[in-house]
Amino acid sequence: MKSGKALIILVLLVALLAPATAAYGKQEKVELHITWWGSQTRHDKTIAAIELFETQNPNIDVIYEFSGWGDYWTLMTTKASGDNLPDVMQHDYAFMYEWYSRDLLMPLDEFIADGTINLADVPPALLESGQIDGKQYGISLGTNSQAMMLDLDAFEKAGVELPSPQWTWTEFEETCLKLHEALDIWCFGGTLEDEALWKSLYLGYGEWVFAEDNKSLGYDSDEHIVEFLNMILRLMDKGALPTEAEWAEYEDQGPENNPIVTGKAAMAYHWSNQVVAVANAAGEGRHFKLWHLPRPEGGQPENYVKPSMFFAIPASAKHPKEAAMLIDFFTNSLEANEILAAERGVPISTVVWEHLYESADPVQQEIFDFLARVTEDSSPVPPPDPAGWAEIRDNLYEPLFIDPVLYGEISPEEGAAAFREEANLVLSRNE
Numbered sequence: 001m002k003s004g005k006a007l008i009i010l011v012l013l014v015a016l017l018a019p020a021t022a023a024y025g026k027q028e029k030v031e032l033h034i035t036w037w038g039s040q041t042r043h044d045k046t047i048a049a050i051e052l053f054e055t056q057n058p059n060i061d062v063i064y065e066f067s068g069w070g071d072y073w074t075l076m077t078t079k080a081s082g083d084n085l086p087d088v089m090q091h092d093y094a095f096m097y098e099w100y101s102r103d104l105l106m107p108l109d110e111f112i113a114d115g116t117i118n119l120a121d122v123p124p125a126l127l128e129s130g131q132i133d134g135k136q137y138g139i140s141l142g143t144n145s146q147a148m149m150l151d152l153d154a155f156e157k158a159g160v161e162l163p164s165p166q167w168t169w170t171e172f173e174e175t176c177l178k179l180h181e182a183l184d185i186w187c188f189g190g191t192l193e194d195e196a197l198w199k200s201l202y203l204g205y206g207e208w209v210f211a212e213d214n215k216s217l218g219y220d221s222d223e224h225i226v227e228f229l230n231m232i233l234r235l236m237d238k239g240a241l242p243t244e245a246e247w248a249e250y251e252d253q254g255p256e257n258n259p260i261v262t263g264k265a266a267m268a269y270h271w272s273n274q275v276v277a278v279a280n281a282a283g284e285g286r287h288f289k290l291w292h293l294p295r296p297e298g299g300q301p302e303n304y305v306k307p308s309m310f311f312a313i314p315a316s317a318k319h320p321k322e323a324a325m326l327i328d329f330f331t332n333s334l335e336a337n338e339i340l341a342a343e344r345g346v347p348i349s350t351v352v353w354e355h356l357y358e359s360a361d362p363v364q365q366e367i368f369d370f371l372a373r374v375t376e377d378s379s380p381v382p383p384p385d386p387a388g389w390a391e392i393r394d395n396l397y398e399p400l401f402i403d404p405v406l407y408g409e410i411s412p413e414e415g416a417a418a419f420r421e422e423a424n425l426v427l428s429r430n431e
Contacts (some may be wrong), residue, residue: 004220009125023335025169027287029061030059030060030319031063031319032060032062032063032087032322032326033063033064033065033086033087033318034050034062034063034087034088034089035064035067035072035075035079035086035088035089036066036067036090037066037069037072037090038090038343039274039277040277041255041276041277041343041346042066042277042343043066043338045155045239045341045343046064047064047068048339049329049330049336049339049340052333052335052336053326053333054362055330056329057325062326065086067387068075072090073095076089080102080104083316085104085314086314086317086324086329087314087317087320087323088313088326089312090309090311090312091105091309091310091311092140092309092310093129093306093310095384095389096132096137097384097385097387098389099312100132100137100389102315103315105138105312105313105314106137106313106314106315108135108136108138108139108313108319108324108327109136111320111321111327113326116324116328117139117324117328117331118331118332119139119351121352122331122348122350123348123350125346126307127140129306129307129381130307130310130312137310138311139306139310139311139312139327139331140308140309141310141311141330141345141348142307142308142344142345142346142347142348143345143371144202144273144305144309144344144345144371145271145272145303145304145306145370145371145374146269146270146271146272146273146302146303147270147271147272147290147291147292147293147370148269148291148292148294148295149267149268149269149270149278149288149289149290149291150266150267150288150289151265151266151267151286151287152288152289153287154183154266155179157182157183158178158182158183158266159182160175160182162289163175165291166292166301167291167292167294168294168295168299169228169231169294169295169296170297171294172294173231173234173235175240176188176235176240176267176284177238177240180239185259185263185264185265186238186239186240186241186264186265187266187267188235188240188241188265188266188267188268189250189258189259189260189265189267189271190241190242190247190259190269191232191236191241191244191247192232192269193232193402195393195397195398196337198384200293200303200304201224201228201296202219202224202225203222203302203304203382204293204295204299204300204301204302204379205224205300206299207219210386210427211427213430214386214387214388214427214430217420217423222413222416222420224296224416226413227413229405229412229416230412232406233406233412239285244406244407253276255277255280256281256283258276258281260279260282260288261278261282271308272290272345272346272367272371273308273342273343273344273345273367275288275363275367276341276342276343276363276364276367278395279363288363290370300379301374301377301378303374303377304378304379304380304381304382305371305375305381306381307345308345309344311327331348331349332349332351334351334352337352338355338356341360341364341365342356342360342367342368345371346368346371356368387430388427388429391421391426392427396419396422396423397423401415401416401419402415403417
């Protein structure tokens with residue numbers, strides 16, 4: 001009789017607890033959206049890491065979208081206009097403040113405080129670049145710096161010694177001509193017109209391209225950029241650099257067509273995190289070295305250490321908690337970072353950094369060592385670009401200034417004057 005009662009009680013308990021147990025064991029499915037820019041190498045590595053995250057978090061499906069740098073910000077601007085931003089977006093230091101000023105980003109402090117994003121192994125200095133007005137809006141995906149990529153085999157074949165790490169732009173021009181004359185290839189794969197080099201040029205003179213109040217350009221004389229463009233024109237004229245028309249055949253064609261990969265150039269310019277894709281495209285048996293940017297005679301280092309890019313959570317994110325979990329995964333997971341292989345830059349977690357260096361291939365170790373060298377000889381990271389920079393970059397810097405100068409349509413002096421006038425007009429709108 002007692003056993004019969006016990007059995008009835010047990011059946012009733014199972015019946016009562018079954019719904020709760022089922023509900024506890026079955027988590028609600030979340031569809032998490034993420035976007036990023038990059039090369040095919042980055043796409044492949046990021047997708048593989050995302051698949052690992054999904055395996056460890058079976059209730060989360062990650063829907064991803066990616067593009068090249070040239071299309072990314074057009075895509076994101078369109079998404080912002082349509083209130084269709086993802087839960088996690090790859091962001092850039094240059095645009096962080098502008099997006100913050102438009103109330104498009106969510107502060108991450110809540111998720112840092114509750115441990116969803118664990119930053120215990122991240123030096124505080126590496127978090128500062130993602131902070132605005134005392135709050136954290138972005139988590140760096142790696143440290144990064146601009147680099148001259150040297151083909152050591154080309155230098156040896158040409159009989160040209162490696163320059164000093166503190167070389168100047170005058171020495172760069174001399175080295176370029178020696179390489180071109182000895183090898184009959186371009187000394188440098190590109191035209192040196194990148195806007196980041198314009199910014200670093202003035203950093204080398206102890207100035208910054210934007211005024212402290214962000215309402216005008218920050219330098220009074222166009223002399224330095226005019227001199228720089230004249231050097232580019234001289235090297236183009238002698239065949240040491242590709243002309244604008246020649247470079248148009250390579251630009252935005254992916255690392256496989258990079259002239260340093262195909263052996264048509266002895267040097268290249270990249271951010272250090274881009275070197276993995278370039279070296280992979282070049283294949284085994286190639287020998288590359290990362291070198292400081294040249295600097296003005298008697299000037300400051302033009303290199304600075306910056307976040308390669310951030311992960312940020314848009315203010316409109318539908319699943320911010322899960323978005324924070326994904327950011328933490330990219331920041332701290334050893335398995336994920338073994339897949340990512342520092343392609344976005346040297347990881348900010350010291351635990352991850354040490355773990356990767358031990359098993360890194362020669363290219364990855366070169367990137368790690370280069371960042372260590374630059375950290376010892378660099379200028380402070382400049383402030384984020386002001387509101388209006390996207391308009392200046394897209395509508396003024398190249399189409400109004402650089403392209404007409406390098407195509408020989410106007411002089412460097414004329415281009416610099418027109419650019420200054422129009423850029424100041426854009427910046428004057430800032431409050």
